[in-house]
Amino acid sequence: MSALTLPWGLYVHIPFCQARCTYCDFNTITGMGESDHVRYVEALVREWSREEIPGGPMVSIFFGGGTPSLVHPQLLAQVIQAVGERVYVPPDAEITVETNPGTVTDAKLGILREAGVNRLSIGAQARQNSHLVALNRIHDVAAIDDTVRMAREAGFTNISLDAIYGLPGQTLAEWQETVEGLLALRPQHLSLYALIVEPGTPLKQQLDRGAIRLPHDDVTAEMADWAAQRLTDGGLMPYEISNYAIPGYESRHNRLYWQLEPYLALGAGAHAYVEGRRWWNVRGVRRYMEMVEQERDPTDSEEQLSREEEMREYLWLGLRQRRGVDRDEFRARFGHDPVLLFQAVLAALRDQDLLTVSPAAIQLTRRGWDVANVVARALVDAEPAELPS
C-alpha cells in the first residue's frame, strides 16, 4: 500500500488566539483582527491550490489551533469549499473544528454545520474557575456547559472535550469533579492530558520562580488511573493513551497520525506527512502569508524517514493505540511481519510484561500502557533484522 491507496487527511492550522494559555507552546498569535483572518484564510486557500493530492480516499479535515472557532465560520467554510473543489470529500469524512468555550454563538455553529463540519473538539480543561483563571483561559465553567448545549442544539452529534490533569495545586478531588462534570455533558469523545511543562512558557517561569507547585507524581498518576476507570465505567473506552471514545466515535483524524497515514497540512507551522517525508511550514504567521502571496513555497524544513525509521515510528506510534499494531496491516505496508523484523526487542519487552504478541497484533499490556515510553525508547532505534524481500 502506498500514498496512492492509503486514506488521507488534511490538517488546517488556525493560529489566532484571544489570549495565550500559560502552558501553551503551540504556534499561536494574539492581537490580530478580522482583516488578518481574511488574509490568512486566503493564503490557506492559495496554499491548498498548489498541494499535490494523494491518491487514496480523503477521510478527514481537522481545523486545529490556536483557536479555529475565533475566526468567522464563513472563513472556515471557504477552506472546506476550496478543498471540495479539488478532491471528493465523502459525506462520512470527519470534519473537526477545535472550539474554545466562549467563542461561539448559535449562529456561528449553524454556519459550521452548514459547511459540513460534523465534529467539535471543545477545550474544557478544568471545571474550577480558579484553575481556568490560573491557566489564563478565556472562559469560565458555565461557558463550557453553554457551548456544549449550543453545539447539541445546532445538530452536532460528535462532540469531544479536552481536559488537563496534574495542574498546579490541583487535588484529586478537583480532578474527579472535572471528569464527572464533563461526563455529565455526555460527550462522544474525551481527551485527557497530563500537563506538560514546556520550556519558555509562562507556566515554566511560574514554576521556576516557585510561585506555583505541581502535584506529586504519584497524585498525578492516581488522577490518570482514576479517570481511566471512571470513563470506562461510563462507556467511554480508552483507545489511545490520552483518548477515550464511545465505540465508533474514535477520532479518524488522530488515527492518521498514529498509523503514519498521509496527511497534508495548511497554515503557519503546520506539519505534513506523506510516505516517509515529513515537512513543515514556516512558523511566523506574517511570514507564512507573505510567502504564499509571493507564490513561494512556505515549507520551512523537512525530514525524510528511511524505510527502517518509518517502520520504527509505525511501531511506537501504533502501540499508543489500544488496538496496537495490526501485523497484517504492517505487512501490507512494509512487506514483512513486524514480529520477525523486530524479534529481539519485542521479545525483551514481552519478557518485561510490557507488551503481548498475538497472531493478529502487537499490543501493550496494562503495565506497558502506563510506561509506554519505556517501550517507545526501546523501539526508537531498534535495528530490524535482515530478511529476504
Added chain:
Amino acid sequence: MDQQHIRNFSIIAHIDHGKSTLADRLIESTGTLTSREMAPQVLDSMELERERGITIKAQAVRLFYEHLGETYELNLIDTPGHVDFTYEVSRALQACEGALLVVDAAQGVEAQTLANLYMALDHDLSIVPVINKIDLPSADPERVMEELMEIGVDGTDAALVSAKQGIGIEKVLAEVVEKVPPPSGDPASPLRALIFDSRFDSYKGVLVYIRVTDGEIKIGDRIRFMATAKEFEVTEMGVFGPHPLPVDRLATGEVGFFAAQIKTVQDTRVGDTVTNADRPAKEPLPGYRPAQPMVYSGLYPVDSQDYGRLREALEKLQLNDAALTFEPETSAALGFGFRAGFLGLLHMEVIQERLEREYDLTLITTAPNVVYEVQLVTGETLRVDNPALLPPAGDLAVIEEPVVEANIITPSDYIGAVMELAQERRGTYMNLSYLDNVRAMLTYRLPLGEIMYDFFDQLKSRSRGYASLDYQLDGMQAADLVRMDILLNGEVVDALSTIVHKDRAYQKGRALAEKLRDLIPRQLFEVPIQAAIGARVIARETVKAMRKDVLAKCYGGDITRKRKLLEKQKEGKRRMKSVGNVEIPQEAFMAILRVDEQ
C-alpha cells in the same frame, strides 16, 4: 649576572589575597612584558588555573630591576596556592632566599598565611611583608600590621600596596633587593641544582625547572638525577622572561630550565637534585621525598569502549604530573577502569576535569577515599586504597587512617561552632591561641578522611564565611573503622562501598540510603536499597516502581519532536550504569560526599 646581584624570591599568601595580581604588576613594572602583552595573571598558564583563580603548578620568571644605579636579576618563583601541593610549595621555597608575605588589608592574617609563613621560616627565608588591597574601603592596614607583629613579623615597615591599582610596587621591588640576601652557594663545587618543577613539552621533552645551588650547568653537560639515578645530556637551556629565552649556562644562584630529551616527568621528581654525571656531588640537597598520593578514586568510562582512550589520557597527564598514579581496576558495577591516586581533592578534581575537557571523556568517578594501612590478624600488612577491597572485619587486627594537623583561624565568636564541627569529625583538640582580641587560632588533629568532603564548606557556613583553614599531614592513627556496603535490589554495588567509623555507621548508612533513594530514578520495578556492615543490614530505603512514563500528547505536528525527546532520554539512560537491572545515574556514585548536606 654575578651572584651578589641575584635575588630569588617567592610570593606567599592566603588564597585571594592577591598573589597573582601582585606577580603581574612586578612583571609589568620591570618592563619584562609590555602591558599590551599582559593577560591578567600571566603566571597561571593553564586554562583551568585561570578559571579557578588558583595556581596549580609553580613557575619562575626572571625580572631585571635597577636599584641605586645597579641592575639586579630578580627570579620570582611562583608557588601553588593549595594545601594539596604543600610539598611543591616547600620545594619552591627551598629554591629561594626570601619571600613576599602578602596579606589582604581587609581580611588580615589567615590560616594559609600562617602555614606559608612557618614553612618559609623553616627554610630560613627573609620575609618581606606586603599589605595588599589598601584601596579597599574596608582596608585596615594598621590592624593587619598588629596581626603581623602577633605572628612574629615586623609589620611596621610592611609595603602598603594595591596591586590592582599599581600602588606601592616600586617599594616592593626595592625591598626585595634590600632585604633578600643574594644566593650563597659555591661556584667552584660540583653542580647541585634543585628541581622545583617540571613540565612536559611535546617538542622538547620534559622541561626541568631548577635553581642552581652550587656549581654551574651548561648545554652539553651530562647530568644525573640523584634520586632516580637517571642520566641525560643537556640539549637546551633557558630562562623565562616570562617568554622562554635561550641561555647556554646557568651559574650558581640562578634559576632557569633545561631540556635533555627526557620522555617523562617520572624521571624528574620535584625536590630531587641535579648533579654533573662526570663530577657528581657527594650529597643531594636535603628534603626530597617521592610524591605520595593521599586520596584515591575510581575512574571509569561511561562508555566501556573508551577504556583505551582513558588509559592514553592518563598516561599523557602523567607525563606532566609525577604525583598522579593509576592502576587498572575492575568493578562489578562499573566494569573496567582505573584506581587513581592524587595528592588531594583539588588535584583529583583538576585531573578529572582535564580528562573530561581536554580528552573529551565522559567518566564516572567513585567517591574519593583516603588510603588505609591495615594489619591482619596473621600479622600481614596491607595498604588499602579501595574500600571494596578492605578484608572482612574478622581478619583485621588494626586499621590506621591518615590524620592531619589542622589550623583554623576564626573570629572568636565562632570558636564554639568550629569546635563543635571538629568534634563531629572525630577531631582531637590540640590548642587554642589568640591572634588579637577578636581572632583565635584553633589547632586540631583530624582524620584526613573526615575533612576531605565538605569540611571546608561546613567551616565556612558555620563561621559565616570568616574562618580559614590550613592543614598538613601528621602521620597515621588507628581507628575503629568498618566497611559499609550498599546493596541495590539485593546486590552489592562495589563502587558504593565506603569505610566509616563504627560509631557513625548507622547514621551514615541511613543518610546514604536516603540520598540514594533520592538520586536513583524510579525504575520499572521497586528497588530496595540497603546499607550493610558485613551481613548486618543497618539501613533500608526503597525506590518505588515508576507509575507512569508516557507522552501525554503525540499528534501530527509533534511526532518529530517527540521522537527526538525519546532519543534524548535514551541517550541519558545510556549514560547510567546498570547493576543487576537497576539503572544508576553518575551522581549516585558520589552520593556519600553529600550525605552531610542539610
